[in-house]
């Protein structure tokens with residue numbers, strides 16, 4: 001059961017990241033290892049990402065509560081989707097200053 005749950009989650013993340021690239025493959029803001037939620041959270045300070053984040057947050061609100069996209073971005077900073085031995089031991093940046101420095 002644990003393998004099934006892990007595999008389904010990996011498939012979801014893989015398709016999410018593929019869809020993120022397919023949305024705008026020739027943008028310099030597109031990165032293959034980023035979900036649409038994380039990208040929307042990273043760029044939430046401007047449109048169209050502010051709109052994307054509002055829609056995605058609304059969809060995920062019943063399951064995860066508010067601020068899904070910003071939380072996805074913070075989670076991305078911890079390299080949560082990497083194998084455990086490849087994750088950065090540094091804690092995620094929670095303050096806005098550190099977040100702005102890591103945007104690009």
Ligand SMILES: [Ca+2]
Pocket residue numbers: 033034035076081
């Ligand atoms: Ca990632």
